[in-house]
Amino acid sequence: MDIKELYRDVILDHNRRPRNFGPLEAADACVEGFNPMCGDRLTLRLKLDEGTISDIRFEGQGCAISTASASLMTEAVKGRTRADALQLFDRVHRLLTEDAAAGEELGKLAALSGVREFPARVKCASLCWHTLSSALQSGASNQVPAVSTE
Numbered sequence: 001m002d003i004k005e006l007y008r009d010v011i012l013d014h015n016r017r018p019r020n021f022g023p024l025e026a027a028d029a030c031v032e033g034f035n036p037m038c039g040d041r042l043t044l045r046l047k048l049d050e051g052t053i054s055d056i057r058f059e060g061q062g063c064a065i066s067t068a069s070a071s072l073m074t075e076a077v078k079g080r081t082r083a084d085a086l087q088l089f090d091r092v093h094r095l096l097t098e099d100a101a102a103g104e105e106l107g108k109l110a111a112l113s114g115v116r117e118f119p120a121r122v123k124c125a126s127l128c129w130h131t132l133s134s135a136l137q138s139g140a141s142n143q144v145p146a147v148s149t150e
C-alpha cells in the first residue's frame, strides 16, 4: 500500500471511529489545544503512573486530520514513559515537516506524512502532539495554560 492510500485510509478510519475519545475521570493533567488556522480544538487528559502514561483520552471538535491525528497519538503513547512519548513527538514532528525517513518504524503514524503535501494541514496534525508535550512538561498539574500552535 502506498503512503497516499495509507494516509487516506488511516485518516478516514480514525476520524470516523476515534480511539480513546471522551472524558477521563481523575486525570493527572488536562490541557486544551487550539489551532486558529483551522479552528481545531481539543482537550487532552491523561493519567501518569510513575512517569508512564497509563491512560489518555481526548475530546473536542476539529477537522478530520486533527481528530485522526489525536486518535492515532493516544494509541501510540499509551503505556509509554514521559521521555519516550516526547521522543516520539520529536520523530512525528520531523515526519510532518521534513524527513520521510522519520516514518520508519512509526507504524500507522507514518500515514501522517501524507500531510506534507498540504502544508496548511501540518498544524492540524501536530496540534495534539503540541498539546501532549505541554501536558507532559507541566508534570502532574491540573492547572496548565492552554496551548496554541500559533
Ligand code: ZN
Binding pocket: 035, 038, 039, 040, 062, 063, 064, 065, 066, 123, 124
Ligand atoms: Zn484542522
